[in-house]
Amino acid sequence: MTWLATPVGAVLVLFILRDVFHTLWHPTRHGGLSRLVMVSLWWLSPRLGKRRRSAGLAGPLGMVTVVAAWALTVAVGWGLIYWPHMPEEFSYAAGLVPSEHAGPLDALYISLVTLATLGLGDIAPASGWLRVLAPMEALVGFVLLSATVAWILGIYPALARRRALALRLSHVRRSRATAQALDSDGGAALLDGLASGLSTVTVDFLQYAESYYFHDGDENTSLPRQLRYALGLADQATGAHHPDVRLSASVLRRALEDLAVVLDERFLRTGGGPDRVFVAYADDHGQPQGPDGPPQDGGGG
Structure with a gap:
C-alpha cells in the first residue's frame, strides 16, 4: 500500500500551496487552513483565561501556528512522495545500511533537510525524476519563508493603520x-480624514482578514470601541448648516456602512445594520461601548 503515499503526499503539498496562495497572494480571499486556525484560536482564547490577556495572544499565536502547519504539512507531503522509492532510488553515505534507513521517518528526515534549503544530507535522491523533485521542494521551502515574511510585513502595517484611526x-x-x-x-476636513481612514481599514480587512483576530489592548487604540462614536458623529454632522460638512458627513456615513458590511459578511454574521454590527464587533473584542456622538452644546467640561 506504500504506492498510495505518493499521491497522498502530492495532494498535501498542493493543498498547502493553494492555502498559501489564497491567504497571501489573492486579495479578498482567505485560505481554508489559515482561517480555521485563526477562528479556532480566537474562539478558544476567552475560554482559556482572562479575556483581554488571552485574546491578545490569539492573532500572533495564530500566525505562528499557521506557518508551522504549512511547513510541517509540506514536509510530511514530500516525505510521503519519497518514501515508496526508498532505498532503491536513493544514494546513501558510507556507513549507512540502505535497508535500515528506508522507513517513513527517514523519508521525513530527507524532506525536512531539503525543505529547509540546507542542501543534501547523508541520504540523497539518485534517480532522474527524484533529483529534479528535491530542488523543487527546496524552492517551495524558500517560497514559504518569503511568504511568511511578506505576511508579517502586510499584517502589522494594517494593524498600525487601524490603531492610528482608532486613536484619531x-x-x-x-x-x-x-x-x-x-x-x-x-x-469638514476632519470628517473627510476619518472617512479616508475608514476606507483604508476596510480594504485592510478584505486583504488581510487575519488582522481581525488581533486584539487592541488599549481602549484609545481600539477601533471597536470608537466606531459607534464615529457613527454618531456622522449622523449629527448630517444636519449641519455648512454644505461641505453635510457632504463630508454623508461620505463618512457611507464609509462606515461599507466597513460594517465587510465586518458582518466576513466575521460577525449579524445580518443587521451598522449600529448592530459595531456593537457585535466591540463585544467580540471584549470592548465596552463609547459615546454615540459629540455633545450638542459647549466644548469643555
Whole structure:
C-alpha cells in the first residue's frame, strides 16, 4: 500500500500551496487552513483565561501556528512522495545500511533537510525524476519563508493603520468637539480624514482578514470601541448648516456602512445594520461601548 503515499503526499503539498496562495497572494480571499486556525484560536482564547490577556495572544499565536502547519504539512507531503522509492532510488553515505534507513521517518528526515534549503544530507535522491523533485521542494521551502515574511510585513502595517484611526477618533471624542464646532471648514476636513481612514481599514480587512483576530489592548487604540462614536458623529454632522460638512458627513456615513458590511459578511454574521454590527464587533473584542456622538452644546467640561 506504500504506492498510495505518493499521491497522498502530492495532494498535501498542493493543498498547502493553494492555502498559501489564497491567504497571501489573492486579495479578498482567505485560505481554508489559515482561517480555521485563526477562528479556532480566537474562539478558544476567552475560554482559556482572562479575556483581554488571552485574546491578545490569539492573532500572533495564530500566525505562528499557521506557518508551522504549512511547513510541517509540506514536509510530511514530500516525505510521503519519497518514501515508496526508498532505498532503491536513493544514494546513501558510507556507513549507512540502505535497508535500515528506508522507513517513513527517514523519508521525513530527507524532506525536512531539503525543505529547509540546507542542501543534501547523508541520504540523497539518485534517480532522474527524484533529483529534479528535491530542488523543487527546496524552492517551495524558500517560497514559504518569503511568504511568511511578506505576511508579517502586510499584517502589522494594517494593524498600525487601524490603531492610528482608532486613536484619531479617540482624540476627537476626548476633545469634546461639539456639533457646532464641527459645522465649519475644519469640521469638514476632519470628517473627510476619518472617512479616508475608514476606507483604508476596510480594504485592510478584505486583504488581510487575519488582522481581525488581533486584539487592541488599549481602549484609545481600539477601533471597536470608537466606531459607534464615529457613527454618531456622522449622523449629527448630517444636519449641519455648512454644505461641505453635510457632504463630508454623508461620505463618512457611507464609509462606515461599507466597513460594517465587510465586518458582518466576513466575521460577525449579524445580518443587521451598522449600529448592530459595531456593537457585535466591540463585544467580540471584549470592548465596552463609547459615546454615540459629540455633545450638542459647549466644548469643555
